[in-house]
Amino acid sequence: IISSCLLITCFIVPLPTCHSGKVLVFPMEGSNWLNMEILIKALHAQGHSVTVARANKSWYVKEESSHYRSITVNVTAGVDEQVAKIILQRLINAERGQSSVLHFLRLQMETFRLKTEVPKINAELATNMIQNKELINMLKDSQYYLVLTDPCWGTGVLMAHYLQLALVFNVRGVNSRDGHQSIAPSPTSYIPVIGSGLTDNMTYTDRVKNMLIHFLAQVHYNFFVRPIYQAVCDKYFQTGVDFDELIQGADLWLMRVDFVFEFPRPTMPNVIYVGGFHCKPAKPLPQDLEDFIQSSGVHRVIIMSLGTLIKELPRDITAEIASAFAQMPQKVIWRHIGDRPVTLSNNTLLIDWMPQNDLLGHPKTRLFVAHGGTNGLQEAIYHGVPVVGLPIFFDQYDNLLRLQMRGGAKIVTLAKVDKDNNFLKALKEVLNEPHHKENMQKLSKLHRDQPMNPLELATFWIEFVMRHKGAAHLRTESYRMALYFYHSLDIMALLLAVVLLILLMTVAFIRCLCFNMFCRRKIKHD
Ligand SMILES: *[C@@H]1O[C@H](CO)[C@@H](O)[C@H](O)[C@H]1NC(C)=O
Ligand SMILES: *[C@@H]1O[C@H](CO)[C@@H](O)[C@H](O)[C@H]1NC(C)=O
Ligand SMILES: *[C@@H]1O[C@H](CO)[C@@H](O)[C@H](O)[C@H]1NC(C)=O
Numbered sequence: 001i002i003s004s005c006l007l008i009t010c011f012i013v014p015l016p017t018c019h020s021g022k023v024l025v026f027p028m029e030g031s032n033w034l035n036m037e038i039l040i041k042a043l044h045a046q047g048h049s050v051t052v053a054r055a056n057k058s059w060y061v062k063e064e065s066s067h068y069r070s071i072t073v074n075v076t077a078g079v080d081e082q083v084a085k086i087i088l089q090r091l092i093n094a095e096r097g098q099s100s101v102l103h104f105l106r107l108q109m110e111t112f113r114l115k116t117e118v119p120k121i122n123a124e125l126a127t128n129m130i131q132n133k134e135l136i137n138m139l140k141d142s143q144y145y146l147v148l149t150d151p152c153w154g155t156g157v158l159m160a161h162y163l164q165l166a167l168v169f170n171v172r173g174v175n176s177r178d179g180h181q182s183i184a185p186s187p188t189s190y191i192p193v194i195g196s197g198l199t200d201n202m203t204y205t206d207r208v209k210n211m212l213i214h215f216l217a218q219v220h221y222n223f224f225v226r227p228i229y230q231a232v233c234d235k236y237f238q239t240g241v242d243f244d245e246l247i248q249g250a251d252l253w254l255m256r257v258d259f260v261f262e263f264p265r266p267t268m269p270n271v272i273y274v275g276g277f278h279c280k281p282a283k284p285l286p287q288d289l290e291d292f293i294q295s296s297g298v299h300r301v302i303i304m305s306l307g308t309l310i311k312e313l314p315r316d317i318t319a320e321i322a323s324a325f326a327q328m329p330q331k332v333i334w335r336h337i338g339d340r341p342v343t344l345s346n347n348t349l350l351i352d353w354m355p356q357n358d359l360l361g362h363p364k365t366r367l368f369v370a371h372g373g374t375n376g377l378q379e380a381i382y383h384g385v386p387v388v389g390l391p392i393f394f395d396q397y398d399n400l401l402r403l404q405m406r407g408g409a410k411i412v413t414l415a416k417v418d419k420d421n422n423f424l425k426a427l428k429e430v431l432n433e434p435h436h437k438e439n440m441q442k443l444s445k446l447h448r449d450q451p452m453n454p455l456e457l458a459t460f461w462i463e464f465v466m467r468h469k470g471a472a473h474l475r476t477e478s479y480r481m482a483l484y485f486y487h488s489l490d491i492m493a494l495l496l497a498v499v500l501l502i503l504l505m506t507v508a509f510i511r512c513l514c515f516n517m518f519c520r521r522k523i524k525h526d
C-alpha cells in the first residue's frame with residue numbers, strides 16, 4: 001500500500017519545470033477573451049501561474065477559474081452585457097440604413113462613438129489600479145515575468161510600463177487598425193486598411209479610398225483615442241512617455257492571423273503568426289446533436305452562428321433566414337437566442353450554445369453561416385468548411401472578403417439579406433458549386449502544414465520572453481524616429497542640394513563659356 005501511495009504521489013506531484021513563471025493578463029471582453037483563455041489554459045498546463053486583472057463589471061471574464069487567479073478592480077463604467085447590447089443594436093440599425101450616404105454617416109458616427117467610449121472605460125481601469133497603493137504593492141511583490149494583453153484595449157500596455165514588465169501582445173487590431181500598422185511598413189498602395197472592404201489588388205479609385213480611410217483612422221486615433229490614454233501617461237509616468245511608443249515598444253506580437261488568411265505584407269522579427277491557435281480536432285458531439293446530424297441523410301448539415309456578441313438580429317431578418325433554411329434539403333443547426341422565427345421549418349434546430357469547433361469538424365457539416373469574426377473563420381479554414389458570411393460590424397466584412405477572394409466564401413450584407421432571396425441564393429451557390437469546398441480544403445491543408453502547431457508556437461515564444469526577460473533584440477527602434485528621419489528626408493534634402501549645386505555650377509560654367517565665345521566673336525566683329 002505504501003509503495004503504491006508513493007507511486008501515486010510521484011505521478012501527482014508535477015515535475016518542477018525550470019521556467020515556470022508568473023504572467024499577468026489584461027484581457028479584452030467579448031470573443032477575444034475566448035482565445036485569450038485558451039492561451040491562459042496552455043500556459044497553466046505548462047506550469048505557469050496566471051493572474052487575470054478584470055473590472056468588477058466584467059462581462060466575460062469570470063472571477064473564479066481553475067486555471068487562473070483573478071484581481072478585480074472596481075470601475076464605474078464597464079463593457080457589460082447591457083452596454084454591449086445597446087452599442088450593437090445601434091450598429092445593426094446603422095448597418096441596415098436605406099439611404100447610402102446617410103447610412104454611411106450614421107455607421108461612421110456609431111463606430112466613432114464606440115471607439116471613444118471603450119478607451120475611456122479602459123483608462124479608468126488603469127487609473128483605479130494605479131491609485132490603489134495596496135494593489136500596486138501586491139502586484140510589485142508578486143514578481144511577474146511579463147504582461148500578456150490584447151493592445152486593442154490599452155489598460156495592459158499602461159500597466160506593463162507602470163510595473164516595468166516585459167510586454168507580450170495577443171493581437172489582431174490596435175485601436176481599430178491592423179496591428180501591423182503600428183510597427184511594420186504598410187504602404188496603402190497594396191495593403192488594404194481594415195474597414196475599407198478592399199483587397200490587395202486595388203484600382204486607382206480603390207487606392208484613393210484606401211488612403212482616405214487610412215488618413216481618417218489616423219486622425220480619429222490621434223485626436224480622440226490617443227489623448228485618453230496619453231492623459232494617464234502624463235499623470236502617472238515620467239514626462240516624455242508616449243502611449244504610442246509604449247505599444248510599439250512591446251517585446252512580442254503574437255498575431256492572430258497567418259498568410260493563409262491574411263494578404264502577404266511586410267512584417268517584423270518580433271511578430272509571430274499564431275492564427276488559428278484555438279483550433280483543434282473535433283471531439284464527439286453530445287448525443288442529441290449527433291442524432292440530429294445523422295438524421296440529415298445524404299444532404300447533410302448547415303450550421304449557423306453569429307458569434308458570442310450578437311444575441312439577436314432584427315425579427316424580419318431572422319424570419320428571412322429561417323424561411324431560406326426551410327427551402328433547403330439540408331438540416332440546419334442554428335445558434336439562436338431570442339424569439340423563435342415564425343417561418344422556422346422542422347429541418348432547423350435552434351440551440352443557444354454550440355460546440356462550434358466540433359460541429360465544423362464533423363464530416364457531415366457542409367456549410368458554415370458566420371458573421372466573420374476571426375475565431376470562427378480560422379476554425380472554418382482549419383476544418384475546410386465553406387462559408388456564407390453575414391458581416392455585421394468592425395473587421396467582419398474585411399475578414400470574410402479574404403475568404404471570398406480565395407473562393408471559399410460568399411458574402412451577403414445585412415442591408416441586402418432580406419432582398420431578392422439573396423441569402424437563399426448564396427446558400428445554394430456555395431453548396432452547389434464544389435469549388436468553394438475545394439478552395440477551403442486547400443486553405444486547410446496550407447494552414448495545417450506548419451512545423452509546430454500555432455498554440456505551441458505561442459507558448460514557446462511567451463516562454464522565450466520569460467527566459468530572456470524580454471525580446472529587445474527583435475525590435476527595431478524605428479518608432480522612436482522623427483518622420484523626417486524615418487523617411488530620410490534630411491538625406492534627400494542634402495542629396496538634392498548637391499545635385500542642384502552641381503546643376504547650377506554647370507549652368508554658370510556654360511553661360512560663362514558662351515559669354516566668352518560671344519564676346520570674343522563680338523570683339524572680332526568690331
Ligand atoms: C463595481 O464597483 C463600482 C464602484 O465601486 C460599484 O458602483 C458597482 O456597483 C460595482 N459593480 C459590480 C457589478 O459589482
Ligand atoms: C469594490 O466594490 C465593492 C462593492 O461593490 C466593495 O465591497 C469593495 O470594498 C470595493 N473594493 C475596493 C477596492 O474599493
Ligand atoms: C487585379 O485586378 C485586375 C482587374 O481588376 C486584374 O486584371 C488583374 O489581373 C489583377 N491582378 C492580380 C495580381 O490579381
Ligand SMILES: *[C@@H]1O[C@H](CO)[C@@H](O)[C@H](O)[C@H]1NC(C)=O
Nearest residue numbers: 295326331344345346347348
Ligand atoms: C417536416 O415537415 C414536412 C412538411 O412540412 C413533413 O413532410 C416532414 O415529414 C416533417 N419531418 C419531420 C421529421 O417531422
